[in-house]
Amino acid sequence: MKNILVIAEKEIRDGIRNRWILATALLLGGLSLGLAFLGSAPVGEVGASRLAVTVVSLASLMILLGPLIALMLSFDAIVGDVERGTLLLLLSYPLSRGQLILGKFVGHVSIFSAAVVMGYGVAALAITLSGEEIASGEWVAFLGLAGSSIMLGAAFISMGYLVSVLVKERATAAGIAIGLWLLFALLYDMVLLGILVADKGATLKPDLFNVLLLINPADAFRLFNLSGLDSIGTLSGMAALTGHADFSPWTALLALLAWVIAPLGLTGMLFRRKEI
């Protein structure tokens, strides 16, 4: 346990030193603020509160940025240490490989969480200060968004490790990480919608469609956030789709959790067998 914390603390220190936390917090904070004030303009007098609109916009933002930030944090976690030659010395210490991976995971998730909390916090604070009345249910949705954003990050951090343990060169890992981001954040939905439009639901029955959505962690994240609240569901334009979904937001959360655990476990198994 102590070893895990030592490694985690080192990663966090690295994150502070190389301005990773600062840069991502500023990026998320800036965009959140922008969305909180500009993003509600098109809604006009529909009656949706500013916070509810912000949750929807932030969720969409997070689907694009979250996986990218997470993969950039994690893709060279193992292969980078191998390439730099620091792993050899590290593993000669009384530290198991499982502890090393878990330590890095705790550290990287903490960095990601700090960025999310600071970034979203700025938006929440600004909306509160603007004096608007906010229903408590909307706060729940906002907290749900923050929590699930961290889980989304954790899932992609875990995927980044898997890439990192599989490849021999850092550059390869970077390429695959970008590929994963394109696939899950952009292409997957496009292809799915394309098929849906093309065959008008002939082969893609709603059941299958739901499962396919859950298979992509980014979509599981979207489902959790956009179907969790009625007022948000109608706002998001996903209402038609998620309306068919006969699973609760918790199923989506569970799918997300599986995406955190499975790649991490697999990484641990592969790393234990790796010859340094």
Add this chain to the structure above:
Amino acid sequence: MADTIKLSHVSKSYAGRPVVMDVSLSLPEGYLMALVGHNGAGKSTLIKLMLGLTRPTQGEIGILGQDPLSPGGMEARSNTGFLPENVVFEGALSGREVMTFFARLKGEPVAKSLELFDLVGLSHAVDMKVKTYSKGMRQRLGLAQAFLGEPRLLLLDEPTSGLDSAAQIQFYNIVKMLKERGASILISSHALTELEAQADLIAMMNSGHLMACASIGQLREIAGLPSMLRLSVRDGKTSEVAERLKKCGAPTKINGTHVEIAISPDDKMTTLRKVGQLGKEVLDVDVYSPSLDMLYTAFCQRRENGR
């Protein structure tokens, strides 16, 4: 006496390419063993095997009584200090941060670990970023981390590369001190000569094979290489001296004011007595025993011929 390192019939191949072949050796507690051989002889792989960083294709390894790949290997590693060949630290960290990190991983008090900077002569650079360190300074930092927690076993891979001669002497003084405190030490090197005075045992590797493992005296005996006797004689007396020694049956070689005689280990004392009888013609005598380099070459040739 317990063996701190015990390898029995250890082989390792990477993707079918053998790197270490059937190596058996043991390092008794408190001994210093020199692991010598060319680059690519399998020295570093052997050390990685001892640390459990790779698993052997065949054979068994015991480090401080533990299999390095078993859960007990963790305990063995906490009593082991390791210096990798070409040690790398993260450049953005200061020396203090590096040592603090490693000390915590080893469960050592941080304050005590910082004393090691004095030991390796780095106390002026504690708060400098590692990327500003020279190669020699990085090597010293590498040594300092290897000495963390007074390990019972030290595995040092090319420890003196990049050190100037003063630092090398300093390094061997530290090694001697740790040895006196009871640590067992394995030093791998291709710089052979500097090791011969220090090592209790010398293990010679050549392309994955262990050619010999014995004390330098025993190695000389096995190799049977001649020692070189070098006489300084009075001006113009070289031929005379050479002639007189030739009568004694020793082969001679004339070289200015010097005479060199190759003598087999058995004839060494007899020849020296004969030199004593030469009287004032001889000004000085030096005896050169075969160096570790020569022994290594001889063992390599024996292996070639043995095929």
